Amino acid sequence: MSKPKVGFYWCASCGGCEEAVVDLAEKILDVVAAVDIAFWPVALDFKRSDVEAMPDDNMAVCFINGAIRSSEQQEMVELLREKSQLVVAFGSCAQLGGIPGLANMFRRQDMFNEVYINTASTVNDGKVFPAVSTNVDEGTLTLPLLWDTVKTLDQVVDVDYYLPGCPPPVNLITDAVGAILAGKLPAKGSILAPDIALCEECIRRDTKPDKLSLKEFKRPFEIKIDPELCLLAQGLLCLGAVTRKGCGAACVKANMPCTGCMGPTDQVTDYGAKAISAIASLIDSNDEKEIEKILTNIVDPAGTFYRYSLPASLLHRHYETSYEGGRK
Amino acid sequence: MNHKITIDPITRLEGHGKIDIFLNDSGNVEKAYLQVPELRGFERFAQGRPAEDMPQITSRICGVCPTAHHMASAKTLDDLYKVNPPIAAKKIRELIYNIFFIEDHALHFFYLAGPDFVVGPKAPKAERNILGVLGKVGIETGKEVIAMRRQLRELMALVAGKAIHPVFGLPGGISKGIAKEDQQKFIDVSNRAVEFGQFSLKLFNDVVLKNPQYVDYITSDIYTHRTYYMGLVDANNKSNYYEGKLRIVKPDGSEFLKITGAEYLAHIGEHVESWSYIKFPFLKDIGWKGFVDGPDSGIFAVAPLARLNASEGMATPLAQEAYEQFYQVLGKKPVHFTLANSWARLVELLYSAERMRELASDPDIVSPDIHTIPTKIPIEGIGVVEAPRGTLIHHYKTDERGIITSANLIVATQNNAARIALSIDKAAKGLISKGNVDDGILNMIEMAFRAYDPCHGCATHALPGQMPLVVSVYDYQRNLVKEIKRE
């Protein structure tokens, strides 16, 4: 009998998810032994045409990382959806939009102006912008058009499972692959990680006071960070309590606050809103003015609480800059 | 007849590229274009974010060289807050950075470019990959490579939090140091790393240099451009990746400029073409003269070959030997053979391993004093490092609260963009004639590209992606007469 076919694909991602697969290290050999990698652009030379040639549901599972930002990416994931029995959204970008999703704070045109005009070292007196099609002497060159709004994978195609993390922790990847190969799968739509918040696996949990309340929020560089004490208790915006566990609290171990790449737990609909609710509850003041003052050190609410999940949030993107948005 | 060939995407590189080749009526290449079809606009959405978040945000430009962005960003923050990290922090940063260099160079050689040499450019594509390499060099060697990378990345994670997307960089230092009991691990692994570096060079010797056909490739004119070269060097003009001055040499090898990172704006500009999302850096002192090489064109190169050319040697003994052998074999400095990058990369790998060994045993690195708390009001900061794929420049301006008001990023591969474009064009011209195009030839064109280990994830801070490879053949009226799908 032939080995199950597996595909890996990247959309709007940084390649870190591929690296994460490479970081399976020796384990990758077991995986390779157990499956046929039918498609993996970063490492193998198979092309889209190879995929098109496949019968439907030919691949047992396709792991897709990255957010969706152009029609090519959409077409490709739709194709892969057809060819795969299971589609797994691999990593924060595919699951929640990820850091590229922060682009949803702006219009595409803002981006173009910044990158091709405003940036300090750009020399562009002709105000030249990349164009979908350019006529050069020899012919016509085309570029794909980027969308204004970055999307999560499941906003474009049906997704069976999610592997959270930026990138997904190696052990979660192996567990997931294992479960899939063994056919031991949870309910469709499940997130293949423990449904409990990070504090549960954080070595510093016991150092967190039972009744924590904060008079001031600190930015990581402003203080000598105590390597033992709960970071939130030190006034740092550690989002571990709002964030799904599974990474072993890697950032906290490096003495830095959790920024939430693993996304929320199952019960939570909107990561940022929930974070706000939890964090604000800890403010040690009932006076509106003082509350405002305390909040001034939360300098970037959107970027902080939606660092990885803006496209997946209930608002999806900055409102005034959405096409109709802002038009009064 | 006029043909247009599209190689899309170039596989086995981090990121996303697209090559269009136009043939004239005789079926020879008229011009080949490199296109990078995406953009993420980090410069834009950096705005409004607190500066201290940039090391973690910009690392997402590229998951292959996140450490490079993280480090450049952290150094930019030092400059932004005008704060000096304690000596331990500096050394730990450089230690981690060299560890990263080793594993990243290894990744490129064995996983990405390696197949071209080890397995062979014309081998069937199903073998032209890491698995093919394993087949060739033997599963045991393969396992060693894998194990080496694993050990290195575990050490990185130990300090930086995560190997992919580190978190330990702060303005004024780092968030976590090295515990005394862990130092030995670093020493042990560094010893293995040095051996690994030597092994890799030997492998290159045996598999590549001993194969005259490959040497011909490397030295053949189609993979040769006479451009300027840029790289960071220390006080003795020895190559350095973490800090130093930017040294730029002329195509004839003589020093053209030696500047601090802070001076970059005066000398480096970025040119925009409407047919690519990537911007093309050039030397302002010379100016943008289009896609031509030579001393009169502002086009310059970065990355391993460029770094060797821009330096006067390596700061460690074994690497210095390898450096000398490199020029001995390939002729006098500067070497203009693009494909020599793969060899230069292994020379660097060895240097990083030796440097790692030096730093790992340095008593300073176990000091707990790793963070100087910034006190100055932030205004503007510039940070430069050598990423594996070349010089990487971060430049932020902020308001008085340290919120980014503007960010400028000139990223490793991007510095090579213009020269890569030349390589593609030249390689295509050299390899395609009478309109006959086969998979191997296309791959060899890709090799010209892959040699730079270009990371277009970085280069455009773009979203890597995948598109089909199509060879479209057009007649002189631009009608599609033939389409070869690459199978």
Place this chain on the structure above:
Amino acid sequence: MSDNKSEEKRFEPKIVAFFCNWCTYTAADLAGTARMTYSPNVRVVRIMCSGRLDPQFVLAALRDGADGVLIGGCHPGDCHYQEGNYKAIRRFRLLKKLLKSMGIDDARVRLEWIAASEGDKVQKVINEMTETVRKLGPLDLEPKAWKLIRKTQIELPKAPQIALGGVS
């Protein structure tokens, strides 16, 4: 039915209100008992205490089509549960910050302390709020963000093409 109608008619904003059981909801009942007519645009969701208000509810309301959200709780110091409304104000302040940075006019989300006896304030606030939001116009997160994400709508955006004008 209302759709085509509201087309011709002036814009009728849709406002979701979260009223605490003990003060504001009771006040709304009082307004009723006293037959204080006010604009029908507000739909009240009863919660036991403004402290139960999870910012997620506010965003969900906007997502589900509300043009504005009104939150009503007991006056500071009057909370039936002693301190729930203080928690509410903390969350509300941070939520406002977020909404601002997300480009949503924060006048669309309003918090009012309304005591059980202040039926007239319910009337006043609801009428004011309706007018404010009417002036701001429809929020329509649906078409403005969400629908862009639906497959049917994903064709190339009708965004201004200047970006693509370039040199060609």
Place this chain on the structure above:
Amino acid sequence: MSTVKGSSNGAPKIGVYICHCGINISSKVDVFKTVEFAKNLPNVTVSREYKFMCSDPGQELIQKDLRAGLIDRVVVASCSPLMHEATFRRAVAGADHNPFLFQMANIREHVSWVTFDKEAGTEKAMALVAAAVKRISLHIPLERTRVSVHPDVLIVGGGISGIHAALTLADSGKKVYLVEQEPTIGGHMAKFDKTFPTLDCAACILTPKMSAVRANPNITLWTYSEVVGVEGFVGNFKIKVKRKPRYIDESLCVGCYDCIDACIFKKGNVNDEFNVGLSKRKPIYIPFPQATPLVAVIDDKSCLEFKTKKCKKFCVDACERKAINLNQTEEIKEIEVGAIILATGFKTFDAHCVPRYGYGKYPNIYTSLEVERMVNASGPSGGEVVLKNGEPPKTVGIVHCVGSRDNHTNKYCSRVCCMYSLKLAHLIRERTHAEVYNFYIDMRTPGKGYEEFYEKLLNENVHFIRGRVAEISDWTLTPEEEGKLVIRAEDTLIGTVRRIPVDMVVLSVGMEARSDADDVRRLFNISCSKEGWFLERHPKLAPVSTFTDGVYLAGACQGPKDIPDCVAQAGAAAAEAMALIDRGYVELEPNTAFINDELCSGCKTCIGLCPFSAISFDNIKKIAAINGALCKGCGTCVAACPSGALQQNLFTDEQIFSEIKGVMSYV
């Protein structure tokens, strides 16, 4: 079938019942259309309308469908849940279904009564119905928890209302704590001479009740004391009472006055509160002869010893029983009670606030309360009504509605002023034979024997002038006005402005909420009406209950009342308290918070947020734990829980999200 009943498994079968409430709802909501709309909502199997859902036939309608198995969940769209939620839950339970598989849509108070346009009203009603339907599918059966009720009662305020409530409860064997701010109980009533309309003397009917309080073993009387802390909830309140030092040992003092006579001050030097400042008292004093307890008190603000530490302390020596203890300090008593009755009373309107009536400017202008003291035999003037010069007045003007029925002061009618003005008119006339003029806006004499009393006064030749007094001054026009106070008022019956020169003016001041009412209501966690009176749960159906279970109202703290009403209400409050105590338990709403242990990461976010300390951290399991009995169901912790491990019965995130979708689904 019984398996379907009340269970949440399987597709729910929802019954929707829309109430016309006569025309209260149907006039502004198209009930039939709404019924049609509801029919087509998901999972709705039955959709009906009825004239009065709250009526027995209405409730039976629901029960029939439940019993027939047509439905297993109920949505009633009618009035406010605060009105009838309990009713319908009982109905559902009556049909052996879990009462919490019920949801109410408030289409009366929140729709028909506040909406002008019927179409808009109908639309809004549909939205609310849709919300209830969406939500009810997510309801699960819940059980109420029972908490036992502490049998003791706290009564705050020792006026006639507090006294009556205390005695009623004590007589039924309940233990009562009666807490009074002043050194004695008795309140305002103790200051009165006679009471209308029967003219029996206030003291004669009050003092027996006062001593009964003193005598009753079931009553713990704490005068000169204040409640400073209230914790807990219905049936289980924890109360802190501050007993101010009176520097006299209550158990030793017999009220012999020796200490008072011995005081270094030979004459009184402090305004006598009891005589509303018409006389002076000494720093050590007994408020009035019938004071209860009859125990002296030292006012440390005026006592020489406390001011200078140089007093010879004759009082101490004078006391044979050594009852005086100048080192006495404030004492905090902690008690537990099951019910609380607030009888904190009222204050009279400050006549200074109406300058044009010249109170405080002209010597012979008195407030009604001052005159009450004057006509009282034990009062400052021994019952003589006299002018400042000691002469009895020949003419007296009584001005009604001072501070009442006036947009500049209090809009409301104080209810008692007309009657007591008549009473004072009678008494003044009786004592001085003076000509008495009553200036009134409307004569309000509702109540048993009140109108008759008015008749009687008319026959006693008291003058009645219908009209609001414009001004009182000594500005004279004619010789006969010389040296008199001139009351200028429009006589609306004969339609001319009249000037009535009088020797004495009585200002019939209205009743107001006490100035500390706001602090008190916060302390006991109840609400105030706009005028500042304590807010009853329902003006008609629950006039002595508040929105806080177990806290009841008696007397004038809830609004202006005369004595009979106060006593009646005090009795009612006592009865409510008894009902609660005799039941012996309270059933708590099950809308409490609960933790899903599997999901709790032990982040401790919730723990500090609970004002009732219902959440603790389980150090073995390393997760939060909720004490259901202490949880009051505010949901603050639920909103805060960062991982959604905390939820609230009847208000889960899911239920609220679905309700939001519901209200928006029909727009």
